[in-house]
Amino acid sequence: MYLLPARPLILALSIAAALSACGGSDQDQPLVIPAAPADQGAAETVAVPSATAFVDTVATNQRGDARYATLDTNAGVRILGGFLSIWKPLTQIVDAGVTAPANGSFPAVVTSTWTGVPGDGTPDGTVLNAAVHQANIDYVVKATANRTADQAVQAYLDDRRGKGYSITDGMGPLTSAWRAAAQQTTTITSVAADATTVLYNDGGNNTGVGGTANASFGSVVDLVNLVGNNASTEPAKRFYKYARPFRWSTSVQLLPALVPAKSTTPATDGGYTSGHTAEAVRDAVAMAYAVPERYQEMLSRGLELGEMRILAGMHSPLDVVSGRMLGIASAAANLADPANAAKKAAAVTQAHTALMAATSTTADTFAAYAQSGTTANDRFADYATNKANYLRRSTFGFAQIAATNAAVAVPKGAEVLLETRQPYLTDAQRRVVLKTTALASGYPVMDDAEGWGRLNLFAAADGYASFSGNVTIVMDASKGGFNAVDRWRNDISGAGKLVKQGTGTLKLAGANSWTGGTELTAGALQGDSVAAFGKGDVYVSGGTLVANAPAALQLAKYTQLSGSTTLELDLGGAAAGSQGSLTVAGTATLAGGTLHVKFANGYKPKAGDVLTVITAGNLQGKFTTITVDGFSTVTPTYGATTLTLTLGS
Template structure:
C-alpha cells in the first residue's frame, strides 16, 4: 500500500488563505467548502391509529368464547372485519344486535343458520362482492389443477406435521442445528403409500422441548410457544362461517392424500380464517425474532406454508391471507407484552450462543454462515425469488376493490416485529420503516383500521422505503450483529435527508431517489448500487464513504469531503469503472484520505492510469492517497478528473 501525502499543497493552500485574509495575493483561489445538506426539520413519525388496538385487546380472542364472538367483543374477529365487504354471514345480518351469552337462544340461532355446505338451500350468508368471492374460489380450482408433485408432497407435509417443526426448514444452513437444539421431532417423515385412505397424525413434539427441561435452548422454544397466546382462529371461523373451497366448488381437487383429513362436520369446519396459516406466520415471526439473520427467509417460509393450504385444496387465498394478518398481529401482541421482555431477551441470547456453538461460528461470521446456503440445500437462498413470492403471497393477485393510494397506518406495537432485525433504530423509527414499506391500500380484507393487513415485513427488513424529514441512523459496532453491519435494499424515495452516525456500517443497495442529501458524520456508509445515495448532495464530515457499486457510484448533486478523519474508499473492478465516483456537479476535496482497493479479481498493471473521480468541477486535493498493492502512485488532478498512475 502506498501512502501518498499532499500536505505541501495543504500548507500552501493555508498560506494562500492567510495572505488573502491579510490583503496579500495568492496564485490559487481559496477553497470554498459548501454547506452540508440542509436539515429537513423534524423526523417523520407514524402516529398511532385511533382504532382500538389489537395488542391491547388480544385477551378477548378466546377459543372458548368462539360461539359468541363478534366484531365488538373479539379482537381476532375485528381485525379481519374487512371480509364483511366480501361475505356476510347470516348471523351478522340478522342478529348483529344480539349479545351472547345473555341471550339463551343465540347458540340455537348459530346452529340453525350455518351448515358449512354452501348452496344446499340453507341461507348461511350472503356474498357481498361476487367478483372477489368468485376469484377466491377460482384461484383454488386453478392451483389444485396445476400443482406439481413436489407441491403435493410439501402440501401434505405442511398439513400433517406440526407447524412449528415444518417452518424451521426456513432456517436453511441452521435448520439441523435448530432442530437438534430444540429437540424437535416429527413422526411424519414422508407420504405413506396408504395415505389416501389412512389419516396420519404427527406424534412429534412440534416446537420442541421447552423451559428448564432443555437447558441450552428451552428459552427459545418458550419464545415460539408464547406467541401463540390468545391467537386462536376459532372465533373468526365461527363468526364468519365461510366454507372451505371444496365445498363451494366440486372443481377444487383436494389432495388425495389429505382426503382422510377432511372434516365430516362442515358446520364446525369453517375456512376463514386458516389456522395452519396463522400458526405458521406467528411461529415464523418468533423464529425470525430469535435469529434475525434469517429474518426474510423465515417470513417467506411462513407464507409458503399458507400457500400449501391452497395447493392442498383445503383453503382459499382469502383464508390464507387473513391467517397472515391474524398470525403476525398475534405474534406482535405477545412480543410487545412487557411481561415477556425478559423471555425475549433470554431467547435471543440463547439462540445465538447455542447455534454458534453448534455451527462452529462466532459473532463475526455467524450471519455469513446463516446466509451461506445454496439452491441445492436452501430453497430460500435466492433473495429475488423470496421477495417476489412474499409479495405474491401477500395479495394473491386480487384486483384492488378501493383506492390504492391511501396513506398507511401502523398498528400499535407492530414495531416490535423489527426489534432484533433493526436494533439500531428506535421504536419510533421502526414504525416509520413499517409505514414507508407498507403494501398498497385497496385489497380485499387487508384494509383494517389499524394497518395489520398492509404490513410488508419482508420489505421492512430492507430498511426505509422513503426518507421524509431527517433520518438519523446511529450504529454502535461494539454491540455486534446488525448494530455493526446492515444493508438496506429498498428503493428509497422522499425529500428527506440521511444522517449516518456511530461506528457501524450501513450499506445502501437500492435504486434510490431521495432528494434531501446525505451527511456522513461517523462510521461507514457504503454505496452498493450506482444510485445508492439518491438525488441529493453527499457531505462527508467524518467516517468512511465506500463506493462498491457495479458501475460508477453516482452523486447527483455536490460531493464534499472535509479534512481530518474522513476517507473515501473506492472498490475498483471491471478495468477501473466499477467503484469509481461520478459527481454530477462539484466535487470539493478539503483533505482526508482516498483509499483504493481492487475487487472481483481485478488488478491493474504497472503504468496503468486509473480514472477514480469524475466531476463537472473538481476542486481541492486529498491529504493522503493509499492504493492497495502498489508502492508508487502518481495522482493527476485536473479541473474535472482525478486519475492515478500506478507504478511498481
C-alpha cells in the same frame, strides 16, 4: 480538521506541500467549501391509529368463547372484518336459555345453525361481492388443477406435520442445528402409500422441548410457543361461517392424500381464517425475531406454508391472507407485552449462543454462515425470488376493490416486529419503516382500521422506502450483529435527508432517488448500487464513504472535509465509470482526508497502470493522503474534471 461550516466559506488550502511528493497539480488555490445539505426538518413520526388496538385487546380472542364472538367483543374477529364487504354470515341470534360466559364480557348470544355446506338449502350467509368471491374459489380450482408432484408432497407435509417443525427448514444452513437444539421431532417424513385412506397424525413435538428441560435452547422454544397465546382462529371461523373451497366447488381437487383429513362436521370446519397459516406465520415471526439473520427467509417460509393450504385445496386465498394478518398481529401482541421482555431477550441470546456453537461460528461469522446456502440446498437462498413470492403471496393477484391510495396506518405495537432486525433504530423510526414499506390499499380483506393487512415485513427488513425530514441513523458497532453492519435494499424516495452517525456500517443497495442529501459524520456508509445516495448532495465530515457499486457510484455533488474522513473506492477496473469509481455530476470538493483504493472481484492492476478514480463536472482541492492496496507509491494527477492515479511499485 475543519469545523462543519454553517455557510459556504472560502478557506486557503494547506495541503499542497503534503501532496507534492505524490504528484501535486496547479489546483493550489483558495477553495470554496460548500455547506452541508440543508436540514429537512423534524423526523417523521407515525401516530397510533384511533381504532381499538389488537395488542391491547388480544386476550378477548379465546377459543372457548368462540360461539359468542363478535366484532365488538373479539379482537381476532375484528381485525378480519374487511371480509364483511364480500360475505355476510348469518346474523347471530339471542338465545334466552344461554348464559353469558363467567367473565361477563360477552352477550348471551349463540351463532345460528350453520351447515358449512353451500347450496344444501340452508344458507350460511350471503355473497355480497360475487366477483371477489368467485375469483377466490376459481383461484383454488386453477391451483389444485396445476399443482406439481413436488407441491403435492409439500402440501401434505405442511398439513400433517407440526407447523413449528415444518417451517424450520426456512432456517436454511441453520435448520439441522436449530432442530437439534430445540430437540424437535416429527413422525411425518413422507407421504405413506396408504395416505389416501389412512389419516396420519404427527406424533412429534412440533416446536421442540422448552423450559428448563432444554437448558441450552428452552427459552427459544418458549418464545415460539409464547406467540400462540390468545391466537386462536376458532372465533373467526365460527363468526364468518365461510366454507372451505372444496365445499364451494366440486372442481377444487382436494389433495388425495388429505381426503382422510377432511372434516365430517362442516359446521365446525370453517375456511376463513386459515389456522395453519396463522400458526405458521406467527411461528415464523418468532423464529425471525430470535434469529434475524434469517428474517426474510423465515417470513417467506411462513407465507409459503399458507400457499400450500391453497394448493392442497383446503383453503382459499382470502382464508390465507386473513391467516397472515391474524398470525402477524398475534405474534406482535405477545412480543410487545412488557411482561415478556425478559423472555424475548433470553431467547435471542440463547439462540445465538447455541447456534454459533453448533455451527462453529463466531459473532463475526455467524451472519455470513446463516446466508451461505445455495439454491441447491436452501430454497430461500435467492433474494429476488423470495421478494417476488412474498409480494405475490400477500395479495394472490386480487384486483383492488377500494381506493388504492389510502393513507397508511401502522398498528400499535407493530414496531416490535423489527426490534431485533433493526436494533439501531428507535421504535418511532421502526414505525416509519413500516409505513414507508406498506402494501398498497384497496385489496380485499386487507384494509383493516389498524393496518395489519398492509404490513410488508419482508420489505420492512430492507429499511426505509422513503425519507421525510431528517433521518438520523446511529449505529454502535461494539454491539455486534446488525448494530455493526446492515444493508438496506429498498428503493428510497422522498425529500428527506439521511444523517449517518455512530461507529457501524450502513450499506445502501437500492435504486434511490431521495433529494435531501446525505451527511456522514461517523462510521461508514457504503454505496452498493450506482444510485445508492439518491439525487442529493453527499457531505463527508467524518467516517468513511465506500463506493462498491457494480459501475461508477453516481453523486450529484461530493464534499469531503479534512481530518478523519475517508473515501474508499473498491475498484473493479481502470476506466472511468468502472466498478467502484466515483462520478459526480456537479462539483467534487476535496478539502483533505484520505483516499483509499481497494481492488474487487479479481481485478489486479500492475505497476505503471493509470486508474481513473473520480470524474466530476468540476474537481477542486486534494486529498491529504492517498493509499492504494498493494502499491507503495502512487502519483495522483488532479485535473479540472478527473483524478487519475499512476501506480508505482
